[in-house]
Amino acid sequence: MKCSILRNAFLAAVACCMAVGTAQAKDILIGVDVPMTGSLARVGTGTAQGIETAAAVFNAKHDDYTIKLIQIDDESQPAKAVAAVEKLASEGVVAITGGYGSNNVGPASAAANELGLPYITSGAIDSSLTQRGFNTFFRINNAQGYRKAVVGLLETMQVKKVSILYSTKEATTHLAQGAEKALSEKGVTVSMHAFSPGMTSFTSLMNKVRLRDRPDAILMSGYENDYIGILRAARILKPDVKAMVGLWSLATPRMIEDFPKLMQNVYGTASLPYPVNFKTEAGRAFAKQYQALFHITPDYVAEYAFVQARVLFAAVLRAAEAGTLETGGVAKELAKTDMQTMIGRIRFDAKGDNVNFSNNMGQIQGDKIVIVWPDNQASGEMVFPGVPW
Amino acid sequence: MDLILQSLFSGVLQGGSYALIGLGLALVFGTMKVINLAHGELVLLAAYVAYTVESQLHISPLWAIPFALVLVCACSVTVYFLVARIKTDRELNSLILTYGLGVILTNAILLTWSADVHSSTAGWLQSALMVGPLFSMRGKVLFFGVAIVLMAVLWWWLARSWYGRAVRAVSSNRAAAKIMGINPRTTELVSFIVAGILAAFAGVAIYSYGVIEPSAGHVLTIKAFIITVLAGIGSIPGVLIGGFLLGITESLTVTYASSALQELAGMVLFLAVLFVMPNGLFGSRARRG
Numbered sequence: 001m002k003c004s005i006l007r008n009a010f011l012a013a014v015a016c017c018m019a020v021g022t023a024q025a026k027d028i029l030i031g032v033d034v035p036m037t038g039s040l041a042r043v044g045t046g047t048a049q050g051i052e053t054a055a056a057v058f059n060a061k062h063d064d065y066t067i068k069l070i071q072i073d074d075e076s077q078p079a080k081a082v083a084a085v086e087k088l089a090s091e092g093v094v095a096i097t098g099g100y101g102s103n104n105v106g107p108a109s110a111a112a113n114e115l116g117l118p119y120i121t122s123g124a125i126d127s128s129l130t131q132r133g134f135n136t137f138f139r140i141n142n143a144q145g146y147r148k149a150v151v152g153l154l155e156t157m158q159v160k161k162v163s164i165l166y167s168t169k170e171a172t173t174h175l176a177q178g179a180e181k182a183l184s185e186k187g188v189t190v191s192m193h194a195f196s197p198g199m200t201s202f203t204s205l206m207n208k209v210r211l212r213d214r215p216d217a218i219l220m221s222g223y224e225n226d227y228i229g230i231l232r233a234a235r236i237l238k239p240d241v242k243a244m245v246g247l248w249s250l251a252t253p254r255m256i257e258d259f260p261k262l263m264q265n266v267y268g269t270a271s272l273p274y275p276v277n278f279k280t281e282a283g284r285a286f287a288k289q290y291q292a293l294f295h296i297t298p299d300y301v302a303e304y305a306f307v308q309a310r311v312l313f314a315a316v317l318r319a320a321e322a323g324t325l326e327t328g329g330v331a332k333e334l335a336k337t338d339m340q341t342m343i344g345r346i347r348f349d350a351k352g353d354n355v356n357f358s359n360n361m362g363q364i365q366g367d368k369i370v371i372v373w374p375d376n377q378a379s380g381e382m383v384f385p386g387v388p389w
Numbered sequence: 390m391d392l393i394l395q396s397l398f399s400g401v402l403q404g405g406s407y408a409l410i411g412l413g414l415a416l417v418f419g420t421m422k423v424i425n426l427a428h429g430e431l432v433l434l435a436a437y438v439a440y441t442v443e444s445q446l447h448i449s450p451l452w453a454i455p456f457a458l459v460l461v462c463a464c465s466v467t468v469y470f471l472v473a474r475i476k477t478d479r480e481l482n483s484l485i486l487t488y489g490l491g492v493i494l495t496n497a498i499l500l501t502w503s504a505d506v507h508s509s510t511a512g513w514l515q516s517a518l519m520v521g522p523l524f525s526m527r528g529k530v531l532f533f534g535v536a537i538v539l540m541a542v543l544w545w546w547l548a549r550s551w552y553g554r555a556v557r558a559v560s561s562n563r564a565a566a567k568i569m570g571i572n573p574r575t576t577e578l579v580s581f582i583v584a585g586i587l588a589a590f591a592g593v594a595i596y597s598y599g600v601i602e603p604s605a606g607h608v609l610t611i612k613a614f615i616i617t618v619l620a621g622i623g624s625i626p627g628v629l630i631g632g633f634l635l636g637i638t639e640s641l642t643v644t645y646a647s648s649a650l651q652e653l654a655g656m657v658l659f660l661a662v663l664f665v666m667p668n669g670l671f672g673s674r675a676r677r678g
Contacts, residue, residue, distance in 0.1 A: 037499055037503075037504045037603075038504050038603075038604065039504065039602055039604060040504075041503060041504030041505060042505050076504070168649050193647070193648060194647055194648060194649035195648035195649055195651075196648070196649055196651060198608055198652070199648060199651060200599050200600065201399065201403050201599075203395075203399040203403075203524075203525070203526075203640075204395070204396050204399045204400070204639075204640045204644050204648075205643050207395045207396065207399070207524075208392065208396075208644050211391055211392050211395075225506045225600045225602060228508050228600050229599075229600055232508075232515065232526070232598075235515070235517065236517040236524050236525065236526055237524050258507075258508075258510070259508070259510065260510075261510070261512070
């Protein structure tokens with residue numbers, strides 16, 4: 001009798017466990033390597049928030065699999081980014097997403113490749129990253145897309161002389177050189193001025209540009225602190241230019257909030273206008289989820305991160321359903337990606353670059369970011385000539 | 390002509406800024422033979438105080454000077470008491486200690502104010518000022534004047550006041566100064582307090598016309614160190630001349646070569662001066678501290 005009770009209890013317990021097992025979603029660990037501190041903290045935070053939003057959207061839709069994110073701060077340093085990847089691998093992640101800055105993503109993705117982990121990013125556009133022959137590295141944006149946007153805008157402005165001020169970091173240098181080549185081919189006279197990443201006073205450089213180059217427009221290829229320094233020097237010396245054009249991290253709501261006067265009429269790459277106005281249902285769903293999670297309006301950094309994570313999670317799901325999650329299936333599924341997203345169709349070439357990436361150019365007008373290039377994406381009229389002084 | 394004049398003008402103003410940053414380090418180096426590698430972080434701390442005052446109270450960052458003086462001097466005094474605990478090999482061990490303190494300060498700044506880039510939005514300080522055909526930012530000219538005044542006051546203090554003479558005596562011969570009734574510990578403490586005052590002004594200046602982020606501290610320390618060595622140990626006029634030399638060299642390099650070579654030019658100047666004049670520009674003859 002006692003034996004029978006014990007046996008029945010054991011069978012009931014096993015049955016309960018089995019029932020629970022079938023009802024529970026399977027956890028899939030995804031590593032997130034992002035700079036939450038250091039010089040890239042602002043964009044790193046946006047990236048992390050975009051990825052978290054994508055995970056929340058995925059988990060709400062799928063009962064059988066749950067995406068669990070393990071996030072590590074790489075402190076905007078290459079060595080810490082490599083350490084983050086190694087730590088994430090030891091925790092059993094099946095893929096890594098995030099990353100910002102080509103000099104951080106380069107070594108981090110190399111470490112991931114050695115460990116056989118796919119790495120997908122929207123924060124590293126240096127051309128050399130996709131020339132390494134890795135079949136685990138993917139990115140949704142690239143230098144060509146940024147260059148096309150900047151050159152397209154300057155072409156629309158019909159400028160004849162451009163001075164390019166660029167930081168000597170890899171990505172900014174490659175982008176500046178690419179823009180120089182493209183503009184020169186179109187008959188534009190280009191002057192190149194490299195500066196060290198730590199440079200704080202741009203007065204002498206701006207004076208040289210003002211008196212020697214006398215350009216129609218100044219193109220800035222750098223990061224936030226560089227833009228602030230250059231624009232400050234320009235406001236003092238008032239070069240006779242028609243436009244101040246920058247790249248990433250410039251046309252953002254945060255820059256408008258912090259430096260409203262300095263940023264007026266400045267152009268920068270921006271896939272979204274501000275206030276955000278999503279035209280698609282997917283875009284509106286993203287914005288709603290993002291605002292629910294973080295109580296702020298998303299910017300393009302968060303949007304890109306959301307898209308990169310969504311692409312990854314879709315590949316992970318396919319690999320999980322095919323039973324290849326643990327055997328390199330995620331990278332193979334990522335390579336097969338052909339997906340419509342908020343930033344357009346995403347398809348990777350053999351090197352992991354998104355062949356369809358293109359960007360827009362925005363102009364800061366008052367407390368708004370107006371998309372002014374290309375015409376089919378424009379949300380308003382360009383103020384041209386237009387400078388912050 | 391406009392190009393070279395503007396270049397020299399920008400270089401002189403930048404040099405004044407460098408001299409203000411380097412002055413505190415030079416004073417402590419002169420009196421205690423201690424290279425305070427946390428000096429840049431103390432300057433940066435003052436800059437963050439200015440940011441807090443401006444962003445929270447919505448007033449000019451210049452009003453932050455009293456707050457910065459209190460906080461930075463308190464930190465400077467803490468650095469002194471920690472350095473004073475070193476009993477052996479003070480010159481070498483203080484390097485390690487102050488380097489560590491710099492790292493702690495950087496991380497404290499990071500935790501308190503986050504890693505975002507900050508800069509003043511004060512319109513008056515940011516606006517352009519024309520001096521004949523030359524342009525500059527109003528804040529930069531203002532703090533150039535402040536730097537000159539502070540250096541003059543420090544020069545007078547070292548030359549004429551009792552404490553100033555005591556600082557020079559301790560710097561010259563600690564044991565002899567003690568025999569003459571000077572308390573070396575008090576004198577060294579005073580040096581650190583004065584260095585804290587100078588760092589507070591330098592920090593508010595940097596925030597008023599520049600861009601700050603938590604990792605900027607060590608760059609400031611390097612600049613201050615270069616100027617201190619260029620000047621010759623403890624030389625106050627040397628600090629000013631060293632700052633001008635560095636500022637003008639960098640500015641001319643940007644104008645006539647490449648801005649990417651700016652830092653390199655500064656280091657070449659540093660090595661060239663050391664090669665020709667191993668005791669720095671002003672050596673030990675003109676020392677006032």
